[in-house]
């Protein structure tokens with residue numbers, strides 16, 4: 546269980562303030578706190594928030610920053626709930642972690658509820674000894690799931706190191722149980738040249754996940770049936786259309802997209818990978834990106850010498866949860882540090898989740 550300290554409110558009074566006033570408030574608090582305050586910023590955050598980040602990055606980079614942070618007393622995570630939870634797990638006992646908008650969750654992370662995972666583990670263990678399976682959890686998961694992995698010899702991974710995680714897991718035990726993103730798992734499996742016959746999908750709503758006992762016994766990779774509703778917007782037809790309309794276009798996508806999209810793209814990788822990919826293309830390039838729209842439009846602003854396009858062209862792939870955090874939320878949280886929007890992971894969960902996160906930081910660099 547994760548709890549929020551005291552108040553988990555977004556101040557109505559702050560919402561009414563003009564952006565310039567809010568920006569001045571944030572800047573004032575940053576200068577008052579100096580190195581005692583660190584703001585971690587995910588790439589999908591709103592444009593007006595991004596300049597206030599001390600570190601801007603993907604889930605892996607930001608967790609490395611959270612783990613290495615020694616001076617800060619307060620760590621404010623502009624991202625979604627699982628990111629702030631992970632920062633709290635990695636933080637020192639005297640540090641406090643905050644999520645400026647307490648309603649910013651990740652629907653994909655919510656698709657793997659711990660009770661359903663326990664139930665699945667139990668069903669699988671009746672057919673395959675549990676010590677033959679390494680559980681691997683995507684960073685986009687609740688702390689309690691990371692704790693489950695830690696406790697059972699497993700590991701956490703992000704989109705930037707999922708293939709390394711699978712290799713590590715296989716060096717421990719012959720089978721992998723990966724959750725909650727089926728597409729990321731399929732894309733990693735393709736990279737690692739898995740035989741599709743060795744992969745099964747676990748639909749927790751069905752008995753034995755919708756598989757026969759033989760399929761479960763034979764499987765080398767069991768993938769939880771979860772997905773990101775933002776990235777599954779992108780379709781192979783978008784790529785075909787883009788290539789017809791813009792011959793020579795470069796297409797880069799996030800690996801939460803379906804495999805049929807990832808296969809047709811020129812490159813794929815984490816949000817950091819996408820940012821660097823765009824930087825590396827020569828002036829005049831046309832680049833279509835299959836990821837969250839806030840990042841795509843910020844990259845378009847930052848690279849006026851390149852034509853940056855949203856791959857879908859029409860589906861408006863916005864992560865509403867990433868979009869929730871406003872200047873008002875950040876200003877309010879900074880003005881009330883220690884009183885609002887603190888993320889506290891319970892100690893027993895923290896202990897096991899830390900095992901899995903530390904394995905990632907140690908083995909998947």
Ligand code: 13P
Nearest residue numbers: 603604605703704815816
């Ligand atoms: P990254 O780790 O690539 O930043 O991705 C996080 C995420 O939530 C993508 O939807």
Ligand code: SF4
Nearest residue numbers: 651652653773775864
């Ligand atoms: Fe979750 Fe998808 Fe939003 Fe990433 S983009 S935080 S996976 S809902």
